[in-house]
Amino acid sequence: MKTKLTITIPCVMAILLAICLTQPGCSKSSNAGGGSGSASATSVQNIGSDTMVNLAQAWAEEYHKVDPSVSVEVVGGGSGIGIAALINGTADIANSSRKLEAAEVEKAKAKHGHDPREFMVGYDALSIFVHKNNPLTEISLDDLAEIYKEGGATTKWSQLGVQNIPGAQGDDIVRVSRQNNSGTYHYFREVVIGKKGDFKAGSVDLNGSKDVVETIARTPNAIGYSGLGYATPEVKIIKVAKKKGEPAIQPSIETTLNKTYPIARPMFMYTPGNPPPHIQKYLDWIISDTGQKIVKDTGYIPLPKK
Amino acid sequence: MATEVQTELASGKPAQIPDRPERGAAPSGKPKRASRGLTAIIGEKLIEFIIRVCGISAIIFVFGIFFFVFREAAPLFFEKHKAPAPDAAAVERHADDHSPAHKQFSLKEFLFSKEWYPTSQSNVRYGVRALIVGTLSVTALAMLIAVPFGLGAAVFVSEFCGGKLKETLKIIIELLAAIPSVVWGFIGLTVMNQIIQNVFNAPIGLNMLNGAILLALMSVPIMVSIGEDSLKAVPDSYREAGLALGATKWQLVYRVLLPAAKNGLLAAVLLGVGRAVGETMAVLMATGHAVTIPFFKTDGSFNPWFMFEPVRTLTATIAAELGEASEGSQHYRVLFLIGVLLFSITFVVNLTADMVIRGIKKR
Numbered sequence: 226m227k228t229k230l231t232i233t234i235p236c237v238m239a240i241l242l243a244i245c246l247t248q249p250g251c252s253k254s255s256n257a258g259g260g261s262g263s264a265s266a267t268s269v270q271n272i273g274s275d276t277m278v279n280l281a282q283a284w285a286e287e288y289h290k291v292d293p294s295v296s297v298e299v300v301g302g303g304s305g306i307g308i309a310a311l312i313n314g315t316a317d318i319a320n321s322s323r324k325l326e327a328a329e330v331e332k333a334k335a336k337h338g339h340d341p342r343e344f345m346v347g348y349d350a351l352s353i354f355v356h357k358n359n360p361l362t363e364i365s366l367d368d369l370a371e372i373y374k375e376g377g378a379t380t381k382w383s384q385l386g387v388q389n390i391p392g393a394q395g396d397d398i399v400r401v402s403r404q405n406n407s408g409t410y411h412y413f414r415e416v417v418i419g420k421k422g423d424f425k426a427g428s429v430d431l432n433g434s435k436d437v438v439e440t441i442a443r444t445p446n447a448i449g450y451s452g453l454g455y456a457t458p459e460v461k462i463i464k465v466a467k468k469k470g471e472p473a474i475q476p477s478i479e480t481t482l483n484k485t486y487p488i489a490r491p492m493f494m495y496t497p498g499n500p501p502p503h504i505q506k507y508l509d510w511i512i513s514d515t516g517q518k519i520v521k522d523t524g525y526i527p528l529p530k531k
Numbered sequence: 532m533a534t535e536v537q538t539e540l541a542s543g544k545p546a547q548i549p550d551r552p553e554r555g556a557a558p559s560g561k562p563k564r565a566s567r568g569l570t571a572i573i574g575e576k577l578i579e580f581i582i583r584v585c586g587i588s589a590i591i592f593v594f595g596i597f598f599f600v601f602r603e604a605a606p607l608f609f610e611k612h613k614a615p616a617p618d619a620a621a622v623e624r625h626a627d628d629h630s631p632a633h634k635q636f637s638l639k640e641f642l643f644s645k646e647w648y649p650t651s652q653s654n655v656r657y658g659v660r661a662l663i664v665g666t667l668s669v670t671a672l673a674m675l676i677a678v679p680f681g682l683g684a685a686v687f688v689s690e691f692c693g694g695k696l697k698e699t700l701k702i703i704i705e706l707l708a709a710i711p712s713v714v715w716g717f718i719g720l721t722v723m724n725q726i727i728q729n730v731f732n733a734p735i736g737l738n739m740l741n742g743a744i745l746l747a748l749m750s751v752p753i754m755v756s757i758g759e760d761s762l763k764a765v766p767d768s769y770r771e772a773g774l775a776l777g778a779t780k781w782q783l784v785y786r787v788l789l790p791a792a793k794n795g796l797l798a799a800v801l802l803g804v805g806r807a808v809g810e811t812m813a814v815l816m817a818t819g820h821a822v823t824i825p826f827f828k829t830d831g832s833f834n835p836w837f838m839f840e841p842v843r844t845l846t847a848t849i850a851a852e853l854g855e856a857s858e859g860s861q862h863y864r865v866l867f868l869i870g871v872l873l874f875s876i877t878f879v880v881n882l883t884a885d886m887v888i889r890g891i892k893k894r
Binding site for chain 1: 645646647648649650651652653654661721724725728732733734735736737815819820821822823829841843851852854855856857858
């Protein structure tokens with residue numbers, strides 16, 4: 226009797242839990258197709274860039290207050306995942322921190338019959354992070370390339386003139402990078418290493434923008450790149466100069482918009498074709514002053530005012 | 532019907548249910564069986580069939596998985612100079628843009644090159660030597676830590692402690708096995724990271740040692756439970772004989788029990804190896820995920836502190852990259868080929884284990 230009870234109770238609980246979990250999911254997906262339900266929300270699948278995921282989440286939450294009939298579901302993972310989802314037709318909106326490549330446009334066109342639409346929704350200043358104890362204050366793109374590119378000569382902090390970082394173990398530079406499908410990885414390769422170049426093997430390749438900053442915060446020997454919005458007090462953003470000898474620029478809203486900061490990039494949202502009205506409304510709201518204020522609040526750079 | 536069967540069974544004449552025949556009695560002396568209802572016979576056949584399917588299903592699953600994984604990887608060997616694009620126009624244009632980016636896949640490069648650049652714009656290289664070395668070195672280091680701990684704990688639990696302590700230990704060790712691997716990864720990322728940096732003065736705490744310690748902790752519970760079972764399976768007469776000869780407890784364990792339980796202990800270790808090779812999430816989070824061969828410095832000399840270098844394993848590479856590789860592309864297929872490679876590694880490990888155990892049995 227006792228054993229029977231001990232088996233049945235968890236079973237019943239598991240079944241109840243399963244029912245609880247599946248119920249709202251079912252109702253949502255059935256409404257997503259119809260889209261006419263007034264009480265429950267139409268769901269919009271918003272998939273892509275890990276750089277943008279915080280921002281997209283903030284937009285989705287805020288927009289739900291503006292228009293409760295639309296529920297935007299944000300999934301991160303990386304620009305590559307968003308674009309793949311756009312091509313496969315599982316995303317209503319794909320976030321990307323890089324432009325679509327020609328081959329990807331072809332694929333989307335082959336699948337959906339028309340070109341994907343591009344919406345620029347803000348900027349991100351790709352920032353170079355070091356540990357907060359690191360005395361380094363600025364770096365040039367050339368130096369960065371020597372650290373990161375295949376065949377680059379810089380492997381020690383002393384080669385950059387940095388001595389005795391408090392808490393650091395030895396002189397080695399620990400290069401923190403991103404997984405090789407990340408939009409940020411592609412952008413960094415393009416502007417710092419050069420399109421034809423490749424990363425030096427042996428960098429610590431992490432799967433998220435936030436992971437990069439957190440790892441640098443725990444590793445005094447580290448250097449890495451991530452979105453400006455991910456800055457924390459544990460890490461230090463250093464100024465970046467386009468060339469050796471040129472003035473180094475702090476990433477900020479001003480320096481991004483006047484194009485003096487050398488590694489700022491636009492952030493995009495893509496739809497498979499012309500968006501349906503409820504998505505068009507959402508995208509319009511994102512570009513509006515309210516939407517752009519959220520860009521600023523989450524640490525990214527809003528579009529210039531017209 | 533069921534009640535009928537029951538009554539039939541209940542009313543079975545006592546003469547037909549004799550005392551259990553003595554061991555070694557001739558089969559001719561076997562009594563007639565009690566007759567049963569049709570449903571009982573059908574039910575038994577059905578259950579027999581279901582159990583048979585359950586038994587064979589393992590074969591079906593293994594071959595099925597191997598087939599599907601290999602099917603995704605196979606086109607690599609047959610496609611010639613084709614870029615993975617859906618229509619011909621894109622293929623041509625792509626090929627014109629950066630023709631060296633999509634060259635013919637070479638198995639030799641795959642196995643022996645240490646350059647892993649699957650998304651390079653100029654020169655795509657799929658070499659997994661560094662990843663193979665990463666997997667094997669993390670596993671080996673993990674086993675170096677786990678085998679003494681695991682087998683030691685098994686001997687202690689089975690032979691040296693009794694009663695309450697034994698029960699408590701067994702429950703807690705099983706609890707250790709129940710911790711999800713992502714939680715281990717989290718511990719590696721936060722706690723172990725700091726400890727390794729501070730204790731060993733390593734430049735980065737996410738490294739081979741970190742991953743190996745986590746893998747060791749994860750495979751110890753398996754080793755302990757299976758090792759303990761195999762020690763328990765040694766007949767008590769061995770222990771009694773040993774003690775009767777005046778052996779100390781340690782002599783008994785070392786000279787009698789360990790040789791007697793050899794097969795089971797080897798199986799315990801190899802299951803631990805299997806767990807370590809296949810583990811993904813914890814190593815993805817804790818090893819630093821860097822494509823390097825940790826045994827050599829940049830100038831080619833031997834690196835004595837290789838255990839403090841970040842490494843990357845085969846499993847972690849699949850986990851990190853498969854989600855973003857577009858379906859049907861060369862990168863996607865190469866990731867499946869890594870799956871085939873992993874499959875082969877575990878197959879070889881299991882096969883050697885089997886052969887070793889058989890070899891021991893024959894002797």
